[in-house]
Amino acid sequence: MSGPKGWQEVQDEVLARIRDRRWPPGSAIPNEADLARDFGVARATVNRALQALAEAGWLDRRRRAGTRVALHPVRRATLSIPIIRAEIEGAGHVPGYRLLRQEMAQPPAPVAAALGLTGPLLHLSAVHTADKRPFVIEDRWVNPAAAPGIREADFAAQSANEWLIVNAPFSHGDIALAAAPATVEEAALLACAPGAALFTVTRTTWAGAQPITWVRLAYGPGYAMKTAL
Amino acid sequence: MSGPKGWQEVQDEVLARIRDRRWPPGSAIPNEADLARDFGVARATVNRALQALAEAGWLDRRRRAGTRVALHPVRRATLSIPIIRAEIEGAGHVPGYRLLRQEMAQPPAPVAAALGLTGPLLHLSAVHTADKRPFVIEDRWVNPAAAPGIREADFAAQSANEWLIVNAPFSHGDIALAAAPATVEEAALLACAPGAALFTVTRTTWAGAQPITWVRLAYGPGYAMKTAL
DNA sequence: CAGGTTAATATGTCTATACATAATAGCCGC
DNA sequence: GCGGCTATTATGTATAGACATATTAACCTG
Numbered sequence: 433m434s435g436p437k438g439w440q441e442v443q444d445e446v447l448a449r450i451r452d453r454r455w456p457p458g459s460a461i462p463n464e465a466d467l468a469r470d471f472g473v474a475r476a477t478v479n480r481a482l483q484a485l486a487e488a489g490w491l492d493r494r495r496r497a498g499t500r501v502a503l504h505p506v507r508r509a510t511l512s513i514p515i516i517r518a519e520i521e522g523a524g525h526v527p528g529y530r531l532l533r534q535e536m537a538q539p540p541a542p543v544a545a546a547l548g549l550t551g552p553l554l555h556l557s558a559v560h561t562a563d564k565r566p567f568v569i570e571d572r573w574v575n576p577a578a579a580p581g582i583r584e585a586d587f588a589a590q591s592a593n594e595w596l597i598v599n600a601p602f603s604h605g606d607i608a609l610a611a612a613p614a615t616v617e618e619a620a621l622l623a624c625a626p627g628a629a630l631f632t633v634t635r636t637t638w639a640g641a642q643p644i645t646w647v648r649l650a651y652g653p654g655y656a657m658k659t660a661l
Numbered sequence: 662m663s664g665p666k667g668w669q670e671v672q673d674e675v676l677a678r679i680r681d682r683r684w685p686p687g688s689a690i691p692n693e694a695d696l697a698r699d700f701g702v703a704r705a706t707v708n709r710a711l712q713a714l715a716e717a718g719w720l721d722r723r724r725r726a727g728t729r730v731a732l733h734p735v736r737r738a739t740l741s742i743p744i745i746r747a748e749i750e751g752a753g754h755v756p757g758y759r760l761l762r763q764e765m766a767q768p769p770a771p772v773a774a775a776l777g778l779t780g781p782l783l784h785l786s787a788v789h790t791a792d793k794r795p796f797v798i799e800d801r802w803v804n805p806a807a808a809p810g811i812r813e814a815d816f817a818a819q820s821a822n823e824w825l826i827v828n829a830p831f832s833h834g835d836i837a838l839a840a841a842p843a844t845v846e847e848a849a850l851l852a853c854a855p856g857a858a859l860f861t862v863t864r865t866t867w868a869g870a871q872p873i874t875w876v877r878l879a880y881g882p883g884y885a886m887k888t889a890l
Numbered sequence: 891c892a893g894g895t896t897a898a899t900a901t902g903t904c905t906a907t908a909c910a911t912a913a914t915a916g917c918c919g920c
Numbered sequence: 921g922c923g924g925c926t927a928t929t930a931t932g933t934a935t936a937g938a939c940a941t942a943t944t945a946a947c948c949t950g
Contacts, residue, residue, distance in 0.1 A: 437934090438932095438933070438934080439933075439934085451830055451832070457827075463899085463900055463901080464900075464901070465900085473934080473935090474934060474935050474936070475935095475936090476903095476933095476934075476935070476936085477933085477934060477935085479901080479902080479903090480933085480934095482901090483901095483902090493900090493901065493902095494900085494901080494942080494943075495899085495900060495901045495902070495941065495942040495943060495944095496898085496899055496900050496901075496941090496942060496943035496944055496945095497899095497900075497901090497942090497943065497944075498899090498900060498901080499900085499901080504743075504744060504747070504826065507741070507742045507831075508739040508740065508741050508742070509739065509740045509742065509836050510737040510738070510739050510740075511737065511738045511739075511740060512736070512737050513736045513737070513738065513890065514733075515733060518733070597733060598686070601680060602736075603680065604889065604890060605736075605889070605890045606887065606888070606889050606890065607738050607887070607888055607889075607890055608885040608886065608887045609838055609860065609885065609886040609887075610840075610860050610884065610885035610886070611839075611840035611841070611858040611859055611860040611861075611880075611882075611884075612840070612858050613857070613858045627856060627858075628842070628858075629840040629841050629842045629856075629857075629858035629859065630840055630858065631838065631839050631840040631860075632840075634885075635890075637890075639680075651840075653840075655839065655840075656837040656838065656839035656863075657837065657838040657839070658835065658836070658837045658838075659835070659836055660833065660834070660835050660836075661742065661831075661833060661834045661835065661836055661864075661866070666904090667903070667904080668903075668904085692929085692930055692931085693930075693931070694930085702904075702905090703904060703905050703906070704905095704906090705903095705904070705905070705906085705933095706903085706904060706905085708931075708932080708933090709903090709904095711931090712931095712932090722930090722931065722932095723912080723913075723930085723931080724911065724912040724913060724914095724929085724930060724931045724932075725911090725912060725913040725914055725915095725928085725929055725930050725931075726912090726913065726914075726929095726930075726931090727929090727930060727931080728930085728931080891950100892949100892950090893948105893949090893950090894947105894948090894949085894950100895946105895947080895948075895949095896945100896946085896947075896948085897944100897945085897946075897947085898943100898944085898945075898946085899942100899943085899944080899945095900941105900942090900943090900944105901940100901941085901942085901943100902939105902940075902941075902942095903938100903939085903940075903941095904937105904938085904939085904940095905936100905937085905938080905939100906935100906936095906937095907934100907935080907936095908933100908934080908935080909932105909933085909934080909935105910931100910932075910933075910934095911930105911931085911932075911933095912929100912930090912931085912932095913928100913929090913930090913931105914927100914928085914929080914930105915926100915927085915928075915929095916925105916926085916927080916928090917924105917925085917926075917927090918923105918924090918925080918926095919922105919923095919924095919925100920921100920922085920923090
């Protein structure tokens with residue numbers, strides 16, 4: 433076969449065969465050694481291509497059992513979690529920021545439960561603006577034990593969002609996307625009607641076993657989070 | 662150095678150095694050959710580890726310029742795009758489905774523009790239920806030219822969602838997540854108040870250059886799309 | 891025939907080596 | 921100093937060969 437030469441080309445060829453049903457969902461494909469011979473490349477090259485496809489969800493691979501085409505081509509969209517200021521700048525607007533609250537306080541039960549902490553936490557609220565118009569409300573609870581130096585930080589000048597990204601990197605977390613009606617307070621801050629549909633992002637992040645922060649972002653009406661598949 | 666033995670261990674070691682600031686954001690890390698010597702492994706092993714970290718966003722790599730720690734560890738959350746029935750079953754509920762509309766019609770301007778088509782399209786509306794309670798409204802426009810056999814499909818029995826996943830795989834698409842107030846019709850279907858905040862997912866998918874379908878999913882109040890980072 | 895042991899097999903990974911490629915640094919002529 | 925050529929360098933990729941490991945199929949044995 434006058435076939436592919438690099439692993440990307442092998443990947444493309446395999447993908448083409450999956451897409452045009454020469455290798456239908458659920459079917460087994462030839463083993464790496466055979467494919468390598470057919471394509472005229474080394475097995476390592478085929479391996480690289482098939483591993484990439486497996487990672488992307490197109491193939492299921494198991495030792496000894498071989499490789500088969502995934503039953504449900506589970507497509508994944510990747511959302512990047514940007515710095516809010518960078519997101520606003522990227523959309524061509526002038527970012528702004530206003531701190532509303534900065535205090536130690538007892539978190540509400542859902543927040544305490546999400547973080548697995550009981551004591552008081554640093555509570556921060558802020559509004560981010562784009563071209564002077566309200567863009568998103570940031571409501572955040574920070575575990576001070578996980579963020580050394582946070583008591584000295586000046587959150588009037590720099591948002592907690594940015595401070596934490598630079599100073600307290602996290603290892604993992606979870607995120608929930610939802611819709612919620614604007615409270616009276618939120619409506620006033622976002623210049624919209626109470627009860628308006630707001631897009632919300634709620635994140636909890638950890639450094640190893642130590643919880644760092646819980647944050648809820650409430651975007652103004654009209655906002656959409658976009659990405660490619 | 663009595664170091665790592667496999668590429669995963671190399672990856673873990675590098676990640677540890679990034680996280681504890683031995684290699685701070687923006688700094689250059691040693692080249693592959695040096696790391697290989699230090700770790701006592703082959704360069705290919707280091708390369709495998711660093712490529713994985715670069716793909717995950719921890720490192721920026723450029724030929725000749727070397728490898729440096731990413732300035733903003735741009736974290737990515739991957740949303741899986743599941744079959745709705747599978748999503749409901751996965752949550753432990755009994756899935757149901759009711760077809761509301763199936764007809765050829767002229768799409769509204771935003772839909773026609775998103776697909777880049779002008780003629781009439783197949784319009785489908787349906788409600789998916791979980792334990793007999795309304796879960797999500799599916800409003801879909803399909804390009805019949807991109808879905809051969811769709812005129813014979815029985816969408817009273819199988820949802821268009823599933824039919825398309827099995828019969829018209831897509832190569833790429835885009836997705837927008839947002840919040841919207843429930844229309845009167847939506848409120849009736851979802852058993853909620855008009856104006857309630859609904860979480861919406863709008864997708865456009867393509868097979869190569871050919872548009873396949875535009876779909877908007879409107880989830881009932883209380884729904885949250887969750888994922889890990 | 892049940893249950894456990896062994897052999898076969900496909901993927902997973904590491905190695906050493908080689909060459910390709912992108913991007914830069916430095917040199918040179920003017 | 922400027923423009924362009926060239927050498928250098930780090931990553932990107934391919935290769936053959938080897939061994940590891942998970943899993944299953946085949947085979948024994950009681």
